[in-house]
Amino acid sequence: MNFENFILPHIWNLKPYSSARDEFKGKEGVFLDANENPLGSGVSENWNRYPDPLQLAIKEQLAGIKSCSTDQIFLGNGSDEAIDLIMRMTCQSGVHNIILCPPTYGMYEVSASINHIEQRKVSLTQHYQLDVEGILQAVDQNTRLLFLCSPNNPTGNKLNRSDIYTLIESFKSGFIIIDEAYIDFSDEISFILELAKYPQVIVMQTLSKAYGLASLRLGMAFAHPTIISLLNKIKPPYNISGATQEIVYKALSNVSFKNESVKSILSERDRLKKSLINVPGVIQIYPSDANFILVHFKQANDLFDYLIEAKLITRNRSSVALCEDSIRITIGLSEENDKLVQLINQFYKA
Numbered sequence: 001m002n003f004e005n006f007i008l009p010h011i012w013n014l015k016p017y018s019s020a021r022d023e024f025k026g027k028e029g030v031f032l033d034a035n036e037n038p039l040g041s042g043v044s045e046n047w048n049r050y051p052d053p054l055q056l057a058i059k060e061q062l063a064g065i066k067s068c069s070t071d072q073i074f075l076g077n078g079s080d081e082a083i084d085l086i087m088r089m090t091c092q093s094g095v096h097n098i099i100l101c102p103p104t105y106g107m108y109e110v111s112a113s114i115n116h117i118e119q120r121k122v123s124l125t126q127h128y129q130l131d132v133e134g135i136l137q138a139v140d141q142n143t144r145l146l147f148l149c150s151p152n153n154p155t156g157n158k159l160n161r162s163d164i165y166t167l168i169e170s171f172k173s174g175f176i177i178i179d180e181a182y183i184d185f186s187d188e189i190s191f192i193l194e195l196a197k198y199p200q201v202i203v204m205q206t207l208s209k210a211y212g213l214a215s216l217r218l219g220m221a222f223a224h225p226t227i228i229s230l231l232n233k234i235k236p237p238y239n240i241s242g243a244t245q246e247i248v249y250k251a252l253s254n255v256s257f258k259n260e261s262v263k264s265i266l267s268e269r270d271r272l273k274k275s276l277i278n279v280p281g282v283i284q285i286y287p288s289d290a291n292f293i294l295v296h297f298k299q300a301n302d303l304f305d306y307l308i309e310a311k312l313i314t315r316n317r318s319s320v321a322l323c324e325d326s327i328r329i330t331i332g333l334s335e336e337n338d339k340l341v342q343l344i345n346q347f348y349k350a
């Protein structure tokens with residue numbers, strides 16, 4: 001595959017900023033190279049030294065966990081950064097376009113709008129699956145990116161894998177981004193394991209959901225080493241802070257927390273579904289492969305306001321096409337889910 005065809009020439013040819021920590025990678029020595037404060041930071045831990053720009057310690061852990069190599073991993077300040085960099089690397093405003101399949105994660109659209117890139121929207125079907133024919137009709141020779149989200153947010157379901165394969169086989173003018181932010185909650189196998197076979201695929205994952213590290217902002221992109229090195233070339237040099245790298249390193253050494261969390265969230269998801277299924281105002285609970293459920297309610301807007309009144313915050317998706325009268329509910333702690341069910345029952349009794 002000739003990646004150069006999909007990358008903007010000024011990015012392909014860019015000579016990146018070379019930081020002090022790029023030029024000297026040793027750990028021992030007297031460091032008079034980066035204009036840091038040698039005295040420390042004035043708090044109990046010292047953060048006075050610039051962090052590893054390529055975050056190798058965490059990437060080595062992730063390579064083990066995700067069964068890939070470190071040169072297939074890009075780390076960003078949240079998935080947001082990866083989304084933005086992928087767009088800036090591939091799309092020229094006024095020339096190229098991307099394809100989105102709503103209802104889906106809102107950042108693809110926002111990021112494309114910030115970068116002033118044409119978006120072609122091909123809605124999911126009534127069952128929240130890909131309209132493969134529609135997508136292929138929307139593609140032209142200037143389509144550089146196709147965003148797929150599986151399991152999808154806000155609908156919760158995974159996309160049919162056979163549809164994704166069809167698109168990979170048929171769409172050859174750019175990259176297919178598969179956002180797997182919720183893969184840990186699903187029985188689906190990650191496309192990371194198929195990157196060698198499908199070099200035009202970029203997989204995105206995050207530590208914000210199952211790993212419980214949303215506040216640290218660590219998003220991951222997995223792709224062919226050529227793509228990863230281009231992303232590394234255009235990212236801000238120290239995009240992952242030293243504090244984040246240190247805490248993530250500790251968190252990734254404790255895999256059982258993630259596994260136990262997933263187990264408990266999935267069992268709560270089942271319990272919540274069972275307690276909602278017979279509530280009179282519930283029209284439909286959509287199938288979920290994620291840590292949330294999308295529920296179609298009678299009078300969803302009023303219910304949403306009622307819950308807010310009681311300081312229980314959900315995500316109202318009623319104004320989103322194909323999600324009319326639906327609320328997205330994150331699976332909480334057992335007592336939080338109980339409170340939700342109690343309030344919903346109260347609302348429909350009143």
Ligand SMILES: *Cc1c(COP(=O)(O)O)cnc(C)c1O
Pocket residue numbers: 077078079080081105149152153179181205206207208209214217218219
């Ligand atoms: C939550 C979420 C992310 C994660 O975003 P971060 O910036 O890594 O916190 C990515 N994609 C989807 C679809 C999400 O719902």
